[in-house]
Amino acid sequence: MEDQIVRITSRLVAPFIQVYGIYVILHGHLSPGGGFSGGAIFGASLVLVALSFNLEVGAKQISHDTASVLESGGALGFVITGLVGVAVGANFLANRSAGFPLGEVGELFSAGAIFIITAFLGVKVASTIVTLFYNIIEGEEKSGNAH
Amino acid sequence: MEDILFIIIAAIFAMRYLLRLQARGVFTILLVGLIGFFFSFTVAEMPPFGDPNNPVFNEIPARYMGEGIADTGAVNIVSSVIIDYRAFDTLGEATVLFVAIAAVIATLKSH
Numbered sequence: 001m002e003d004q005i006v007r008i009t010s011r012l013v014a015p016f017i018q019v020y021g022i023y024v025i026l027h028g029h030l031s032p033g034g035g036f037s038g039g040a041i042f043g044a045s046l047v048l049v050a051l052s053f054n055l056e057v058g059a060k061q062i063s064h065d066t067a068s069v070l071e072s073g074g075a076l077g078f079v080i081t082g083l084v085g086v087a088v089g090a091n092f093l094a095n096r097s098a099g100f101p102l103g104e105v106g107e108l109f110s111a112g113a114i115f116i117i118t119a120f121l122g123v124k125v126a127s128t129i130v131t132l133f134y135n136i137i138e139g140e141e142k143s144g145n146a147h
Numbered sequence: 148m149e150d151i152l153f154i155i156i157a158a159i160f161a162m163r164y165l166l167r168l169q170a171r172g173v174f175t176i177l178l179v180g181l182i183g184f185f186f187s188f189t190v191a192e193m194p195p196f197g198d199p200n201n202p203v204f205n206e207i208p209a210r211y212m213g214e215g216i217a218d219t220g221a222v223n224i225v226s227s228v229i230i231d232y233r234a235f236d237t238l239g240e241a242t243v244l245f246v247a248i249a250a251v252i253a254t255l256k257s258h
Contacts, residue, residue: 029221034229036240052241075245078238093234095219102220111220121230121241128244135255 003052010052019043025122029111035121042122043129055137064134069128073122081116093117 028034044090050058085094093113096102100112109115155177162176194201211228212235219227229237 008206028230029219029226031223032225034223034226047150056167071245071248074184075241078241082234082238093231093238105216105220106222111227113234114219114221115224117237118211120228123236124241125244128248131248135251139254 006052010048014049017048021045021122021126026108026115026116029114030106030108030123036125038118038131039122039125040084043133045124046126046130047133050133050137054111055134059134062127062130064131067131067134071131072121074120074122074127074138075121077120078124081113081120085113095110102108 012076021038021044023036023038024031024041025034025038028038028104046061049061082093084100085098086092088094088098090097090099095111095113098113100116102112110121159173159177161169162173165167168176211224211232215224215227216222220256221227221231
């Protein structure tokens with residue numbers, strides 16, 4: 001796609017979408033949202049840039065290896081955060097009983113394991129969307145339907 | 148009971164000989180009617196919407212509403228349910244995402 005208006009608009013809008021996605025992820029325990037929706041917003045901004053420019057510019061933002069490391073790292077972080085509870089002697093995925101500091105209610109850094117798990121989930125969902133997009137697009141290009 | 152059976156048999160004969168449907172069509176209409184009957188029966192037996200005496204309003208939502216902030220420290224009760232009380236379910240959701248991406252890569256990536 002070689003449209004000047006689409007390019008300039010998406011280049012202007014993308015940072016704001018990304019900041020909003022990070023905001024939704026980090027405030028998952030305070031306001032509506034969380035890892036899934038915030039990660040989807042963040043991933044959508046990366047897809048938007050790749051769609052309005054081309055795949056090379058999009059791939060510069062986040063490479064395949066980084067995306068797959070983030071993808072697996074998000075899931076691993078989730079499980080490890082849960083296993084901390086087992087190591088301490090509480091249940092799997094325990095929060096208060098595993099000794100995570102709950103902090104002051106309503107603050108940004110509060111709610112212990114919820115904050116950590118939401119951040120990992122956001123990373124995982126964002127990289128999942130990006131990886132899915134690139135794999136589907138490249139599968140199409142390799143089969144001879146280059147645009 | 149006999150009335151209902153009589154109506155069904157009369158409907159079968161009417162469909163078969165008055166409307167001249169094939170046996171397959173009659174069977175299909177009967178099957179769809181049976182499924183619809185059970186669906187509407189289930190819906191009629193459901194508790195009314197928003198009634199405070201509904202069986203879902205037991206001690207579990209009361210615990211989430213009352214003790215959620217003290218238990219988890221999260222103001223967002225939805226978040227405290229899905230990531231603290233029901234975190235294992237959310238881990239399953241993340242696994243679904245993981246399996247989906249693994250399936251896409253295994254199918255589409257040419258080696």
